Amino acid sequence: MPIEKFRTLISTCVPLPVENVDTDQIIPARFLKATTRDGFGANLFRDWRYDHAGRPRKEFVLNDNRYNGEVLVAGKNFGSGSSREHAAWAIKDYGFRVVVSSFFADIFRNNALNNGLLPVQVTAGFLSLLFDRIHENAEVRVMVDLEQQKISLMDEKAGEQFEISSYKKKCLLNGYDDIDFLLSMKDRIVEWEQNQML
Amino acid sequence: MSKKTIFDKIWDNHLVYNIPDGPDALYIDRHYIHEVTSPQAFGGLKERGINVFRPDKTVATADHNVPTINQHLPIQEELSRVQVEKLVQNCKEHNITLYGLNHPYNGIVHVIGPELGITHPGMTIVCGDSHTSTHGAFGSIAFGIGTSEVEMVLASQCIMQPRPRTMLINIDGNLSRGVTAKDIILYIISQISTGGATGYFVEYSGEAIRSLSMEARMTICNMSIEMGARGGLIAPDDVTFEYLRQRRFAPSGEEWDRSIKTWSGLASDTDATFDKEIRFDAGQIEPMITWGTNPGMGIPVTGNIPGEDETGHNSVGSYRKALDYMGFKPGEAMAGKKVDYVFVGSCTNGRIEDLRNFARFVKGKRKARDIIAWIVPGSRQVEKQAEEEGIRSMLEEAGFEMRQPGCSACLAMNEDKIPEGKYAVSTSNRNFEGRQGPGARTLLASPLTAAAAAVTGVITDPRTLL
Numbered sequence: 328m329p330i331e332k333f334r335t336l337i338s339t340c341v342p343l344p345v346e347n348v349d350t351d352q353i354i355p356a357r358f359l360k361a362t363t364r365d366g367f368g369a370n371l372f373r374d375w376r377y378d379h380a381g382r383p384r385k386e387f388v389l390n391d392n393r394y395n396g397e398v399l400v401a402g403k404n405f406g407s408g409s410s411r412e413h414a415a416w417a418i419k420d421y422g423f424r425v426v427v428s429s430f431f432a433d434i435f436r437n438n439a440l441n442n443g444l445l446p447v448q449v450t451a452g453f454l455s456l457l458f459d460r461i462h463e464n465a466e467v468r469v470m471v472d473l474e475q476q477k478i479s480l481m482d483e484k485a486g487e488q489f490e491i492s493s494y495k496k497k498c499l500l501n502g503y504d505d506i507d508f509l510l511s512m513k514d515r516i517v518e519w520e521q522n523q524m525l
Numbered sequence: 526m527s528k529k530t531i532f533d534k535i536w537d538n539h540l541v542y543n544i545p546d547g548p549d550a551l552y553i554d555r556h557y558i559h560e561v562t563s564p565q566a567f568g569g570l571k572e573r574g575i576n577v578f579r580p581d582k583t584v585a586t587a588d589h590n591v592p593t594i595n596q597h598l599p600i601q602e603e604l605s606r607v608q609v610e611k612l613v614q615n616c617k618e619h620n621i622t623l624y625g626l627n628h629p630y631n632g633i634v635h636v637i638g639p640e641l642g643i644t645h646p647g648m649t650i651v652c653g654d655s656h657t658s659t660h661g662a663f664g665s666i667a668f669g670i671g672t673s674e675v676e677m678v679l680a681s682q683c684i685m686q687p688r689p690r691t692m693l694i695n696i697d698g699n700l701s702r703g704v705t706a707k708d709i710i711l712y713i714i715s716q717i718s719t720g721g722a723t724g725y726f727v728e729y730s731g732e733a734i735r736s737l738s739m740e741a742r743m744t745i746c747n748m749s750i751e752m753g754a755r756g757g758l759i760a761p762d763d764v765t766f767e768y769l770r771q772r773r774f775a776p777s778g779e780e781w782d783r784s785i786k787t788w789s790g791l792a793s794d795t796d797a798t799f800d801k802e803i804r805f806d807a808g809q810i811e812p813m814i815t816w817g818t819n820p821g822m823g824i825p826v827t828g829n830i831p832g833e834d835e836t837g838h839n840s841v842g843s844y845r846k847a848l849d850y851m852g853f854k855p856g857e858a859m860a861g862k863k864v865d866y867v868f869v870g871s872c873t874n875g876r877i878e879d880l881r882n883f884a885r886f887v888k889g890k891r892k893a894r895d896i897i898a899w900i901v902p903g904s905r906q907v908e909k910q911a912e913e914e915g916i917r918s919m920l921e922e923a924g925f926e927m928r929q930p931g932c933s934a935c936l937a938m939n940e941d942k943i944p945e946g947k948y949a950v951s952t953s954n955r956n957f958e959g960r961q962g963p964g965a966r967t968l969l970a971s972p973l974t975a976a977a978a979a980v981t982g983v984i985t986d987p988r989t990l991l
């Protein structure tokens with residue numbers, strides 16, 4: 328099934344300067360009871376976003392109307408912990424298309440890519456520059472160019488290359504997913520199985 | 526021929542296709558599924574109009590979202606019931622073996638796979654659950670996957686995966702009395718941090734690892750993911766084979782002899798090189814406990830919470846945030862702190878050996894009055910065996926009760942939630958904010974340290990009561 332294509336994105340950012348944001352924070356387990364992929368955005372960062380009575384916590388960035396945009400900028404080691412893909416669904420469903428961090432947990436990275444959510448890993452230096460600029464001016468925009476594998480601050484020279492495997496890049500640029508690819512390889516898989524039995 | 530690690534051998538054996546500068550298409554021998562991360566994958570198959578490719582290689586259980594009392598009654602909470610029913614329906618529709626609620630083989634996916642002999646050395650194993658790394662204890666490549674990947678495996682029995690780098694963690698020497706596998710792994714994570722093995726697949730080796738039972742080895746491999754590793758494994762040996770012999774679905778007869786031959790060859794070649802190697806001395810390790818909100822924030826149970834100038838792998842910001850959440854102060858001693866709850870269970874420490882250790886420790890002692898303790902066996906078989914071995918009655922005499930199997934308070938998806946602000950010494954694997962319920966404060970430890978807290982009501986070095 329096609330995933331949403333990604334080419335370039337110019338957007339303001341939402342800063343979350345917290346390290347080790349684990350998937351239990353992104354979407355707590357008690358919201359994993361659904362049997363479809365939709366609607367998880369409503370509970371994104373649930374316990375940081377709302378208090379126990381369900382009132383928005385003013386100090387949390389998603390409740391701060393200065394910050395908007397399709398780029399979430401987070402501290403290092405983002406997405407550690409549980410393998411729940413619901414975390415990627417929640418971030419995407421909320422409206423983000425890119426997560427920037429200086430380090431991503433493996434499973435989260437795979438899950439994000441499988442859902443057309445682009446994880447952009449930058450250096451610690453660029454990440455802190457980004458946080459500084461966003462905090463100075465909430466209107467500051469970044470440009471993420473997948474073709475060029477580049478993220479840059481608009482109206483400034485500062486920018487960085489980021490890594491992505493050429494296969495995953497092609498998938499995102501064209502909206503292909505891994506399952507389509509594997510299904511197209513069925514004959515090869517069957518042949519492989521037969522060789523094992525020899 | 527270049528020297529290969531056991532990881533390389535198994536990976537290469539399952540490589541169907543390699544995309545240059547891309548992931549490998551890897552064939553999967555065993556796929557475990559459960560109710561929480563599979564419904565959307567089955568939904569995807571339906572949308573594509575395809576069936577499960579190799580249903581006989583998938584095994585299902587209901588564990589994450591099930592109650593741990595009155596399992597014979599319909600599940601009270603509607604969303605949970607629907608999710609479990611959905612699994613039953615999907616398995617039926619696609620001819621997948623299901624050990625559902627009330628089946629004698631039901632239990633936590635990473636407990637039942639090994640105990641039923643479904644997990645074997647040399648296999649590739651995946652499950653939509655990060656603690657799939659548990660199965661690596663048998664000398665297999667086992668790792669957790671997301672739901673899109675569950676769908677991939679259902680659709681093609683293959684998965685697209687970038688090949689991880691390899692890391693060797695060697696633990697030499699002997700463990701001291703009262704120090705268990707849980708302490709080893711909490712110690713390793715405290716040393717290398719929660720991201721210290723990200724991008725790597727770990728092999729554990731050394732004298733201290735070799736001396737461990739299969740249950741203990743599973744505890745170690747289980748928490749590989751907590752240091753960011755893709756998975757962790759231990760080369761199979763006689764301990765492995767003895768554990769598997771005559772298990773329900775282990776090979777038998779001639780097939781057993783053949784299997785042993787193949788499995789015996791599964792070891793890293795001498796001089797095989799790893800991308801990274803780390804050594805620890807078992808003699809350095811003491812009973813451990815965590816004071817913060819990630820599994821890397823662990824110290825000896827006799828130790829003091831680090832001060833602001835020694836936050837190690839954590840930035841001062843996340844150190845402060847953790848202490849604030851836990852209600853602790855820099856430099857405080859852990860021993861003697863009041864505990865409200867004790868949870869013994871999960872795929873980390875919910876196996877028979879864990880219950881044995883806990884029960885032996887509390888035998889002849891009494892549960893502390895104010896402690897609420899949840900003792901949750903990892904599976905129906907563990908529950909049954911605990912009964913047969915007299916563990917249940919030992920527990921009851923000391924004032925504890927045993928619940929029915931499931932993930933329970935490990936992730937608090939069901940009713941087993943630690944209330945806000947309460948302290949729980951837990952044998953599970955994650956102490957993240959809210960993991961055991963909104964506002965719950967988790968202290969990760971071994972079953973022995975949990976037992977010591979359960980009988981004293983405060984954090985206690987178990988060695989003082991042995």
Ligand code: SF4
Pocket residue numbers: 588589633634635654656871872873931932935936953954
């Ligand atoms: S016991 Fe905990 S860690 Fe293990 S499978 Fe269940 S929820 Fe996951």
